[in-house]
Amino acid sequence: VHLLQSGAEVKRPGASVKLSCQASGYTLSSHSLSWVRQAPGQVFEWLGGISVYNGKTTYGPKFQGRVTVTTDTPRTTVYLEVSNLTPDDTAVYYCGRDSDAPLDVWGPGTLVTVS
């Protein structure tokens, strides 16, 4: 079971970024999925999650309104969009599967640099 994430991104302040996450070895729609980020030297932050089966989303209070988690129609890919980027959004962004345990499988991470 693996999660596959899109490649590194470099963005200007004020721009948006859209990251993707796909599953290998299991059906993505059978579990929920979370997005977590780790800025250099900072704490992990949970951005939000989605029930891939029905599209229901939940967001961390700090990110509500600036972060959007979606899935495509075949429910094979989950996306994270972060808008109005600032240098403080520079971080490695991970997707993680939520099954019996939260984040029981993690993707390799995507580095987003805002500069």
Add this chain to the structure above:
Amino acid sequence: QSALTQPASVSGSPGQSVTISCTGTSSDVGGYNYVSWYQQYPGKAPKLIIYDVTKWPSGVSTRFSGSKSGNTASLRISGLQDEDEADYYCCSYVDTNTLLFGGGTKVTVL
């Protein structure tokens, strides 16, 4: 939401045991039996090692064990091995239907 509180570092000699604490509030750690622990090597994605305070995911060594008392959860590593040198993070479900992480603890094997 403030991060859960973990010690910055702990250390021990091979074969010894170390314990990492994770302190929160009644809105997170103290309110739910949904504390998980993750191990992370530099430059790598984290790996789940304990969930629901005391449960092991398949394939994880039982040298790792979890517990909770009040608003503080703990991770114990028994029979410390060189490969246990890594960063460890606790994570708790929060009453806002979100997840909250600890600041991380670096474990050093002397």
